[in-house]
Amino acid sequence: MLLSLFLFAFTTLPATSNLQINITNLKHQEGKIFIAIYNSKDNFGEPDGVYKAQVISPATAYCSFSIPEGNYAIAIFHDENNNGVLDKNVFGVPTEGYGFSNNFSGWPTYQKALIYCGTGTYKQTIEMKYW
Numbered sequence: 001m002l003l004s005l006f007l008f009a010f011t012t013l014p015a016t017s018n019l020q021i022n023i024t025n026l027k028h029q030e031g032k033i034f035i036a037i038y039n040s041k042d043n044f045g046e047p048d049g050v051y052k053a054q055v056i057s058p059a060t061a062y063c064s065f066s067i068p069e070g071n072y073a074i075a076i077f078h079d080e081n082n083n084g085v086l087d088k089n090v091f092g093v094p095t096e097g098y099g100f101s102n103n104f105s106g107w108p109t110y111q112k113a114l115i116y117c118g119t120g121t122y123k124q125t126i127e128m129k130y131w
Contacts, residue, residue, distance in 0.1 A: 015068065015069040015118075015119045016066055016067065016068055016069065016119065017066075017067055017068070017069050017070075017117035017118060017119060017120065017121070017122050018064060018065075018066055018120065018121045018122070019037070019064060019065045019066075019067055019072070019117050019122050019124065020062070020063075020064045020121060020122070020123045020124070021035060021062065021063050021064070021065075021074065021076075021124050021125075021126060022061065022062050022123070022124070022125045022126070023061040023062070023076060023099070023125075023126050023127075023128055024061070024125060024126070024127050024128065025127045025128045025129070026058050026061060026078065026097070026128050027078070027080075027097060027128070027130055028058070028080075029057075029058045029059050030058070030080055031058060031078060031079045031080040031081060031082050031096075032055050032056065032057065032058070032078075032079045032082060033055070033056050033057070033058055033061070033076060033077070033078055033079070034053070034055055034076065034077050034079055034086075035053060035054045035055070035056065035063055035074065035075075035076050036050040036052075036053045036074070036075045036076070037050065037051050037052045037053065037065060037067070037072050037073075037074055038050065038051055038072065038073045038074075038075070038110065039051040039070065039071070039072055040110075041073075041109075041110035041111065044073055044075075044108075044109070044110035044113070045075065045108060051067075051072070052065050052067065058078065067117060069117060069118055069119055070116070070117060071114055071115070071116055071117075072101070072114070072115055072116075072117060073100070073101055073110045073113035073114055073115070074100060074101035074113060074115070074124060074126065075098070075099075075100055075101075075108065075113065076098065076099045076100070076126055076128070077094070077096055077097060077098040077099075078096050078097030078098070078128055078130075079096060080096050080097070081096075086098060093131055094131060095131065096130075097128040097129060097130045098128070098129060099126040099127055099128050099129055100112070100113040100126065101113045101114075101115045101124055101126060102114070102115065103125075103126060103127050105129075
């Protein structure tokens, strides 16, 4: 019994990170914000490849995730008309707000949006972009 307690005390638990996401530059408070976290470049941008997700109110513009230590990419969009998808024009340009971790501009890739979340708290501010 004592040996079991001793071994339990030194068992290593997986390292976790508290990822806190703050969203800025919202055009208005209507609709919802979809937040998706990806943990692989192979499924980045694919709806069925999302590792973790949340839907929040634009009035809140903040959320947090408890995730294992590691590499991630975040994609967000402002579903202004509540239809559950990022609307685009005939040229494929988003007509609703969107953003990515690292606030990069240009074509979205996993490498450009890649962030590392170590143990403890990691804060990421994402600016919503509108065309």
